[in-house]
Amino acid sequence: MSTPIAPVEQKRKVITAIPGPKSTQIIARRAAAVSASLGMSMPAVIERAAGGILVDVDGNHIIDLGAGIAVVNVGNSAPHVVENVQRQVAEFTHTCFMVAPYLGYIEVCEALNRLTPGKFAKKSVLLNSGAEALENAVKIARSFTKRQAIVVFEHGYHGRTNLTMGMTAKNMPYKDSFGPFTPEIYRMPMAYPYRWEGGAAACEKDALDVVIHKMDKEIGGKNIAAIVIEPIQGEGGFIIPPKGFMPGLAKYAKDNGALFIADEVQTGFARTGQMFASEDENLEPDLITTAKGIAGGLPLAAVTGRADVMDSIHASGLGGTYGGSPVACAAALGAIKTIEEDKLVDRAKKIGAIMSDELYKMKAKHSIIGEVRGRGAMQAIELVIPGGTEPNTAALGKIVKYCQEKGVLILTAGTYSNVIRLIPPLVIPEDLLREGLSILDEAITAVLNESLVSA
Template sequence: MPQPDQTRHLVTAVPGPRSLAMQAERDAHLADGLGRTLPVFVERAGGGIVEDVDGNRFVDLASGIAVTSVGASHPEVARRVAEQVERFTHTCFLVTQYEGFVEVAAALNRLTPGEHAKKTALFSTGAEAVENAVKIARVHTGRPAVVVLGHAYHGRTLLTMSMTAKNVPYKEGFGPFAPEVYRAPSPYPFRWPSGPEHAAAEALAALRELVVSQIGAHHVAAIVVEPIQGEGGFVVPPPGYLAGVAELAAEHGIVLVADEIQTGLGRTGAMFACDHEGIVPDLVTTAKALGGGMPLAAVTGRAEIMDAVPAGGLGGTYSGNPVACAAALGALEAIEREGLVERAREIEAAVLPRLQALVGQVPVVGEARGRGAMLAVELVRPGTDEPAPEVARAVAAACAQQGVLTLVCGTFGNVIRLLPPLVISPELLADGIDVLVAAITEAAGADAAA
């Protein structure tokens, strides 16, 4: 099937009649706990467009939550997947091995930060990768404790849910949670009580006190950080903070884990977000964009740390599935060959100034921030920094009605996040941002009238 036309086009109301009918079937057969952002059903997708079963074409500013960075049907990904499916779909790498697993690991060993000797283990989901990074760190150090940050998101399993900060919808009613997980304040510049200029130093002081005085550094196996926080609101740490975390970890023999599941593989205008700060983590977790739309995740890190776990201690039935590995090799080739890291920087240059221009002009816009093609607008009640989640929901809904797919995030549900495919055309991107800016402006007027 060819990719959809790369233009926004609406032929019905959103959702259309076929999507509404399918929605009724969904409601009859699926658990209510499976949420949805936009109640449409997709017929095809590619480039910067998602086309639904009613023929409506949406500008994709979500990328399946940063998964389809090379587009949802990149020809190289599709070709490699089709070839692999014809050969075999599964053997379990722990039973009989195949080359694709090794090739993906070798690529990640080459691309992740640092020139030291590295090794990689492949898994299926981001949460699996984070859990296994913690397992590896605990075996390597012989210590139990894990330190994470406020506003963090690391997954939905028992351990990663415990590491995640936001209660609703990720934790409400699901306790008791995993032990030995400790939380330090996140240096959230826009919301730091004494001002953004103090965020790095004061957050580092709080982290040091937690690690050294409250837990005891000799009990801490790992500090796990997102170099840019994702679900927590696309929070970019202030300069110097990540370097301070790395220094603290190294001082006490603590494994520094960079959760690059959303930020990695070109999304932020560097191959990995740690590269912006010159940070070399001990372990890096990847997923999302890695598989080009197929479920694949990885832990990559210092060889001596990765080898701490004895044979049989890592893995899973589907870990590093051969079809997912084939897709990953296609996605990685596209990222490098097509210059998508540079394209992410071009997206930032085109979009972020337009969003920042709203600050001070549109009273509901508190801040515009981000790096590369990981950008966000935080919405507040006029004249305050009080979160305005109802405005964020209204903006996202208005964009959807005009054929633009956006996502809401943030601990307070008040952030519009933008994750366009890195292959989106400049014209389509500009069209989508036009709609977004108009929706924010209109929502500000409605909020003032209310």
């Protein structure tokens, strides 16, 4: 009989330097065994995690403000997820849904069809990753419309496969030297209020017209298969377009017979204070791609959309050996149950209010913060050289290092590598959240005072 695992104490503890001696040894093994192409945000080897805490092999308790890049929205090892996975592993681990179907896959599709915005009949297909979901959404759109052109946006991120690299805006590290990329991808200006020429008011007034003009003149509406956009751009720096921009794009797509695809890989599953970020402006995308927060940490993704569109593909045109793994489906059902039972949509709003309030206080004190932005439990600060809008990448690295040494994990983002993004698990205790934000404030102060200290 296995030994029960003790709960993870929800308290920050810095016992050793980070990385500690055990982590340092294992990271050396990593360097010898694992491709150097993989990055490492936090130099600590994790052995346990729950709530808002990561425990490393040296016993350090680290405040988690990254949630595995918005994956463990329900927290690590959430009870419903663990229970479902353990039961499923004992029953069977794989048949391939296309060979011998199972109930879990169907139940996840039913849940997605129910939860995603749109009053129309919907159907879903399950896959392995966000990039794979985007690949399939584009395949579906091209097949359904009999067109080729795909519209994407500056600062957007959609994945690391060949097609999705072409859709992704930022060259380094995602695209550099990996081309050539798939053709018929057209990149439009993003409504980025902070960096739009003329400022936020001009962005709200002009951005949609600029994009529509470019689509009309450079592509032609009748040639567009789909417009693909993140409701809040994730890797691009948590960029939120002004009200009206997204609905305007959706209308243009509908008027021109194209599909409107919302990439909700990072924004989905209660992250923004709604189950899906598209709900903020009552959008009903033709297709929605999801992954990350869908399954409590297990690999799963989906395309959900209009039933007529999803059924338009020929038999066996979509699929994959591992897509909709029974174990991942069990985890997803546990995660969705957790979100609904524990009212994590409301919890995300509360977390967002706390973070936004504290970040605006920091902005008032620190001239290095150019903008605070976000929605729900998805907040960011953009760092600039004081007195202007020039990106401050040097300060970013120093702030991250300070936080790590103090036992706080934060993530970075942004086309200009100058954005700190905060995406904690939605179950993080409020005191831990506030402590993590306080240490972020300390880090900024230390950087500005040029008096960085070690843990």
